[in-house]
Amino acid sequence: MHSAHATVRSEKAGRYLVQLCKHFAHKIPATWEETEGEDTKGHADFGIGTCDMTARDGALLLACNAPDEDGLGKVKYVLEDHIVRFGWKEELKVDWQDGTPAGA
Template identity: 50%
Template sequence: MMIAECRVETASASKYIAQLCKHFAHKITVEYDATKGRADFPWGVCRMTAEDGALALRCEGQDEAGLGRVKAVVEDHLVRFAWREKPTLTWTDAS
């Protein structure tokens, strides 16, 4: 199992969890509430947590390719949804 994590500084973490999960729910299984979310992609999983002043992301994949796809999809959508904040995602290996 490959795991990567990042923390995005934002006051809108709950809002972004809802936006991401609602958007992903059109094609995949998701679960979410105001403080956490989970998106089950064919290549892996992304867990989202609203923390004090930040959105914590944890992506998992069976291999490097799967992990890369999960990270790319989540990052692409978050950057688009949070365009006003211009978030920078710096992933760390948590495997």
């Protein structure tokens, strides 16, 4: 299994997570759970790989997995493309790191 993670800093992280999941849900299985006073969590299954998303403390945390490098690259590309477009006013940046995040 190949994996990568990223942290995208934004005070609107929860809003972006919900927007991403709602958008993806038109074409793929995507779910989210909004909880008051707690983290907002989401999951998207692209078929070629998945991404778990968490909005916490002014950041959108992404954890992606795929069975091969090609699938992981495609999942990362789709997520980054949408995040940059949705957050263009904030000039959001996605800095991918290989592997799973520490403590996961």
